[in-house]
Amino acid sequence: MRNTFHTTRAPLRWPRRWPAVAVFLLLSAAVVPARGQLFGHKDEDVWAVRCLTLRGPNRFKQAEECADLLRKVRGLKAKLVRVIHTEQDSRVYYGRYRKVYNKRTGKDRYKPDPRKDLALIRQLSMDMRTPTGAVRPYWPFRYATVETLPIGKSRHPEWQLCNAPGYYSLQVAVFYDSGEMRRRRFAAEEYCKLLRDKGEEAYFDHGEINSSVCIGAFPKTAIETYQYRDPLTGVIRVKSRIVDKRMLELQKKYPHNLQNGRVMYQVSIDPKTGRKIRTPDSSFPVIIPHEKKAGATRGVEGG
Numbered sequence: 220m221r222n223t224f225h226t227t228r229a230p231l232r233w234p235r236r237w238p239a240v241a242v243f244l245l246l247s248a249a250v251v252p253a254r255g256q257l258f259g260h261k262d263e264d265v266w267a268v269r270c271l272t273l274r275g276p277n278r279f280k281q282a283e284e285c286a287d288l289l290r291k292v293r294g295l296k297a298k299l300v301r302v303i304h305t306e307q308d309s310r311v312y313y314g315r316y317r318k319v320y321n322k323r324t325g326k327d328r329y330k331p332d333p334r335k336d337l338a339l340i341r342q343l344s345m346d347m348r349t350p351t352g353a354v355r356p357y358w359p360f361r362y363a364t365v366e367t368l369p370i371g372k373s374r375h376p377e378w379q380l381c382n383a384p385g386y387y388s389l390q391v392a393v394f395y396d397s398g399e400m401r402r403r404r405f406a407a408e409e410y411c412k413l414l415r416d417k418g419e420e421a422y423f424d425h426g427e428i429n430s431s432v433c434i435g436a437f438p439k440t441a442i443e444t445y446q447y448r449d450p451l452t453g454v455i456r457v458k459s460r461i462v463d464k465r466m467l468e469l470q471k472k473y474p475h476n477l478q479n480g481r482v483m484y485q486v487s488i489d490p491k492t493g494r495k496i497r498t499p500d501s502s503f504p505v506i507i508p509h510e511k512k513a514g515a516t517r518g519v520e521g522g
Contacts, residue, residue: 263402264367266329267301267312268337270360274308282309285359289313294339303369307510312368313340320399327396333365367427373404378411380424381511385436387504388422389469392432392477400479403430410480424508433505434469441466442504461504476500 270289273282282302290297295313303310314336316329340360347357373379380388392410394403407423407430414421414434424431441463446455461467475482484497 263404264318264396265370266316266318266333266365267314267368268333268340268363269310269366270313270340270363271311272308273310278309279304282311285311288345289340289343292339292343295336315368316365318396318401320396320401322399325398329365337363337365373423373425374408375412378408378415378422379511380422380431380433381508383420383422383433383436383507385507386439387437387441387466388433388507389435389437389466389473389502390431390433390476390505391473391502392480394430394432394479395428397479403479406430406479407432424511431505434473435466436507437463437466437504466504470502473502474499476502 271282271285273285282304286300286302289295289300289311299314301312303312314333316331316333318327319330320327340363341358343360344356344358346354348354376382391414392407394406394410396403400406404425407425410432411421411423414432419434420436422433424433441461442459443462444457444459446457448454449456461470477483478500483500485500487496487498488494489496
């Protein structure tokens with residue numbers, strides 16, 4: 220493998236945009252102490268181009284070698300290349316971008332725009348020797364995409380859902396950036412704090428797009444799975460139900476899965492009457508992601 224990258228004029232692809240939120244939601248005053256803490260034009264998440272993900276015993280060395288090569292590419296800034304190692308994999312990132320909400324157009328945009336960097340990175344190739352001795356070009360970053368950097372720090376890391384004991388927890392709220400609401404992580408942690416102040420065993424979990432809030436920690440036996448035969452089709456189906464009394468009581472106390480502080484409804488049509496039926500989104504059990512604790516970031520290097 221040569222220690223240089225080549226650029227080509229291969230067709231470019233741009234990752235699909237996350238679906239736009241149909242309705243602008245406001246957080247309830249009980250969750251949010253001050254509007255200015257949640258609403259603004261700057262996204263609290265930092266985005267980057269995820270160039271490569273490596274696994275296996277040699278991933279640490281390989282990731283650092285790829286990062287060193289990226290730092291030498293004309294058109295890229297060496298200080299914006301970084302490597303993040305977890306227990307499962309090693310990831311090479313480039314750049315720092317933020318999403319900015321344009322109130323006039325009602326749309327998000329990245330600042331700076333990462334498309335030029337993404338196009339350049341995806342076109343980079345290197346010469347690889349095949350088992351037969353032939354030399355062929357290889358594009359290691361062909362599937363690079365833009366995603367959030369896993370470097371956000373929480374004020375209460377001990378409340379992360381991955382630290383909860385047990386197997387299940389009950390999700391009661393989810394937060395996501397929508398319109399001028401740009402601090403879904405902060406909102407989730409504030410709601411978690413509010414629930415804990417009320418005496419609940421609350422936790423939060425930050426994903427790439429959403430931040431959820433859950434209550435309680437329950438054993439695997441809290442959910443019962445059973446099979447039944449569909450009377451119409453005769454097909455065997457699998458269904459789950461909550462059997463843990465404490466979880467059932469908690470679901471009665473917190474019956475909804477709030478979205479940005481509001482109860483949301485699913486609308487369907489009654490086939491008999493033709494009338495619209497509004498069904499609120501219910502709270503539901505989730506598996507506690509203990510693997511997140513095992514895969515916590517070990518270090519950030521290269522910028």
